Amino acid sequence: MLSLYLVLPLLTAAALAQSTALAGVSLFGAHPDLVFLLVAVWAFLRGPIEGAIWAFIGGLLLDALSGGPFGGFALALLVAALLTGQQWGRELGSTAFQLMLLVLVGCFAFHITLLLALTATGYSVNWPYALSHTAGPSAALNALLAPVAHLPLSWLDRRTRPEGITFH
Amino acid sequence: MRRGTWRSWLPLIFLILSILLLALHETRVLAPVERSLQVVLAPLQRAATALIRDIGDLSQTVRQVRELRARVAELEEQVHALTIENVRLREYEAEAVQLRGLLGFVEANPTWAFLGADVVGRSACIHAPCGEVVGQEPNPYLRYLTINVGQAEGVAVGMPVVTGGAVLVGRVVETGLHTSKVRLVTDTGHSVAAILQQSRATGLVVGQADGSLRMLYIPQEESVQVGDVVLTSGLGGAFPRGLVLGQIAQVVKQDFALFQEAVVHPAVDYRRVEWTLVIRSFQPLVQKEMGE
Numbered sequence: 001m002l003s004l005y006l007v008l009p010l011l012t013a014a015a016l017a018q019s020t021a022l023a024g025v026s027l028f029g030a031h032p033d034l035v036f037l038l039v040a041v042w043a044f045l046r047g048p049i050e051g052a053i054w055a056f057i058g059g060l061l062l063d064a065l066s067g068g069p070f071g072g073f074a075l076a077l078l079v080a081a082l083l084t085g086q087q088w089g090r091e092l093g094s095t096a097f098q099l100m101l102l103v104l105v106g107c108f109a110f111h112i113t114l115l116l117a118l119t120a121t122g123y124s125v126n127w128p129y130a131l132s133h134t135a136g137p138s139a140a141l142n143a144l145l146a147p148v149a150h151l152p153l154s155w156l157d158r159r160t161r162p163e164g165i166t167f168h
Numbered sequence: 169m170r171r172g173t174w175r176s177w178l179p180l181i182f183l184i185l186s187i188l189l190l191a192l193h194e195t196r197v198l199a200p201v202e203r204s205l206q207v208v209l210a211p212l213q214r215a216a217t218a219l220i221r222d223i224g225d226l227s228q229t230v231r232q233v234r235e236l237r238a239r240v241a242e243l244e245e246q247v248h249a250l251t252i253e254n255v256r257l258r259e260y261e262a263e264a265v266q267l268r269g270l271l272g273f274v275e276a277n278p279t280w281a282f283l284g285a286d287v288v289g290r291s292a293c294i295h296a297p298c299g300e301v302v303g304q305e306p307n308p309y310l311r312y313l314t315i316n317v318g319q320a321e322g323v324a325v326g327m328p329v330v331t332g333g334a335v336l337v338g339r340v341v342e343t344g345l346h347t348s349k350v351r352l353v354t355d356t357g358h359s360v361a362a363i364l365q366q367s368r369a370t371g372l373v374v375g376q377a378d379g380s381l382r383m384l385y386i387p388q389e390e391s392v393q394v395g396d397v398v399l400t401s402g403l404g405g406a407f408p409r410g411l412v413l414g415q416i417a418q419v420v421k422q423d424f425a426l427f428q429e430a431v432v433h434p435a436v437d438y439r440r441v442e443w444t445l446v447i448r449s450f451q452p453l454v455q456k457e458m459g460e
Contacts, residue, residue, distance in 0.1 A: 015306070016209075016216040019314075023304030024439045031308045052179035059186065064205035065213065067305055067312030067342060067349040070198050071189030078183050111308075118309060121194055124357025125309060126377040133378065134308050 007057060014038055015061035030137035033107065035062055037142055037149040039077050040084040040106045044099055044150075045157045048085030055081035072117035080110035096147045104143035111135035206344035214302040214316060252334055252412070255397055258365055259410050301442050302347065311355040311379065313337070315444055318346045326452040328407050331444045335435045336360070336400055336411040340446065348446070352438050353413065354379050362413055363401035367391050370401055373413050373432055381414055381432035388428055392419045398432050405453025 014034045022032055035058040043051020059074025066073065084106040092098055112135065119125050192198045303314035317323050329337040329350045338358070342349040353360055354375040362373040362383055369390035371383040386392055396416040402409030418431040 012209075012212065016213055019213060019303045019306040020216045021220045023306060035306075049175050049178050052182050056182040056185070060189075060205075061209070062306050063189075064202065064209050065303060065314070066307045066310065067314075067351065068307045068310050069190055070193035070202055071186045071191075073307070074189060075183070075186035078179065078186055082179055114307065115309060117190060118307075121190065123310070126356060129377040130309055138308065 004057075007054060011035060011038065011054065011058040011061055015058060015065060018062065019065040027141060028137050029133040030141035031134065032145060033110070033138065033142055035059075035073075036077060036080060036107060036110055037103070037145060038153065039081050040103050040142075041099070041146060041149045041153045042157075043081040043085035043106075044102055045153060046085075048082050051081030051085040052078055068123070069117055069121040072114055072121070075117055076110045076113035079113045080106040083109050096150075099146050099150055100143045103146040104139050107139035107142045108135055111138060202342075203344045206347050210302060210314070210316065210344065210347040213314065217302050248332055252332065255365065255399075255412055256334065256410075258397070259399065262365065262368065301444065304439070309356070309377075311352040311358075311375065311438065312341075313350045313352060313438075313441065313444075315348050315350055315446070316346060317446060318344045318348050320345050322448050323348045323446050324448075326406075328411070328447045328450055328452070329444045330411060330447060331441050332436055334410065334412050336407060336413055337436075337438065337441060337444055339406070339452070350444070354381060354434065354438055360407060360413065361401045361403035362398050364390075364392065364416070365397040365399055366393065367396065370403070371427075371430075373398060379438075381434055383416070383430040383432050384427065386428045386430060388421070388426065390428070392416060392421075392428060392430055394419065407452070408447065408450050 018034045022034055025032060039051060039055045039058050042054050055077035056074055059071075059077040062073035062077075063070045084102040086102075092101065111130075115125050115127065115130055115135070189198065193202075301313050302316045305312040315329070323340055323343050325340055325343060327340045329339060331337050336353055338350045338352040338355070340348045341351045351358055352375070353373065356375050356377050358375040360373045361370070363370050364386075367390055369386050369392060371386040373381050373383050376382055381398075383398060394416050398413040398416065400407045400409055400411040400413060412435045414432040414434045416430045417433040419428065420430065421428040
C-alpha cells in the first residue's frame with residue numbers, strides 16, 4: 001500500500017537531488033528534471049488524480065528550495081501531471097513510445113507554465129532563448145529518460161495498485 | 169462512489185491552490201511559511217550536498233592523484249590570491265591617480281570648502297559571516313544559491329556576497345533563520361554598475377539567459393580591450409566599489425550604435441562556488457532592483 005509516508009520521502013529525496021547534484025547538470029542546455037519525471041510517469045501509470053497529488057507535493061518542495069515565486073513549480077507540475085495522465089496518444093504504439101510522447105509534451109508544458117509563472121510575477125525572462133535553449137532540449141532529454149524512470153515506478157505501481165494512495 | 173467523486177476534484181483544487189500560492193507569495197503573506205519550510209529543508213539539503221561531495225571524493229581512490237590534485241589546488245589558490253592582489257594594487261594605483269587629480273583641483277581652488285566622500289561606502293568585511301553553499305537553484309531559468317547563514321547571523325536582504333577575496337557573487341534577496349538565498353550576478357536581468365580597471369570606462373553588467381555576463385552602455389569613444397578587468401563601480405549604491413566581476417572576453421562595437429557592448433568572462437565559475445562571505449556592514453542604498 002502506497003501512503004504519503006512513502007510519497008513524501010521519495011519526492012523530498014528527488015527535490016533535494018535536483019537542487020544539489022542535478023542542478024549543475026546540463027547537456028546542451030537540457031536539464032534532467034527528476035521531480036517532473038517522477039510526477040509525469042506516476043500520472044501516466046495512475047492517472048491525473050494521483051499525478052496531481054504527487055505534482056502538488058513535489059511542486060511545493062521545489063518551491064521551498066527555489067528562489068523563484070512560491071507556487072510556480074506546483075502549478076507547472078500540476079499542468080504536466082494533468083497532460084501526461086490523460087488517455088490521449090495511447091493508441092499510437094508501444095508503451096515506451098506513448099510514455100516518451102506524453103512526457104515530451106508534458107515537459108514542454110511544464111517549462112512554459114514555469115516561464116509564465118516567472119513572467120507573471122515580474123521576473124525577467126528571455127522567451128526565445130528559454131524555449132529554444134532550455135525548454136526544448138529539456139523536454140527531449142526528459143522524454144528519453146522517461147522509460148528509465150518508468151522501470152522502478154511501474155514496479156511500485158504493481159506493488160500498490162489495489163489500494164492506491166491513502167491519507168493516513 | 170463518494171470517495172471517487174471527491175478525489176476527481178483534487179486536480180482542480182490543487183490548481184486553484186497553486187495559483188493562490190503564487191498570488192500570496194507576491195503579497196509576502198507566505199513569507200513565514202516559506203521560512204519555516206526552509207528551516208526544515210536546509211539541514212536535509214546540506215546533508216545531501218555533503219553526501220554528494222563525499223561520494224565524489226571516494227571516487228578518487230588513487231593516492232597519487234589525490235596528492236597531485238591537492239598540489240594543483242594549492243598552486244591555483246596561490247595564483248588566484250596573487251591575481252586578486254594584483255587587481256587590488258592596480259585599483260589602488262588608479263585611485264591614487266584620481267586622488268592626485270582631486271588634490272590638484274583643491275589646491276587650484278583654495279577658497280572653496282570640500283568634504284571628501286566615496287561614491288558609496290565600502291567597509292572592510294571584518295564582520296562578514298562566512299556562508300557555505302548548501303543548495304543550487306532547481307529552476308533552470310533562475311540563478312540563485314542557498315547559503316547556510318541567515319537572520320540569526322545578522323544577514324539581511326540586499327547584502328553583497330563575495331567569494332575568493334574580492335569576487336562578487338551576488339546579493340541576498342531572501343533570508344531565513346539560518347539560510348539565505350543569493351541572487352547571482354549572472355541571473356537574467358540582474359544588473360550591476362561596473363567600471364573597467366584600465367580605461368575607467370563605465371557601463372552596466374547584466375546577466376544573460378545563457379549564464380554569461382554582458383557589459384552594456386559603454387560610451388563609444390572609450391577604448392575597451394580584451395582582457396580588461398571589470399569591477400563594480402559602486403554607482404547606484406547597490407554594491408561596494410572595487411569588487412571583481414570578470415574580464416572582457418569580446419568587444420562588440422558598431423559604428424551606428426550609441427554605445428558599445430562587451431562580453432564579460434566571469435571571474436569565477438558560479439556553479440562551483442562553495443564558500444562565500446556576506447558583507448554585513450555594507451548598507452545598500454538601493455533595496456528594490458528591477459526584476460525583483
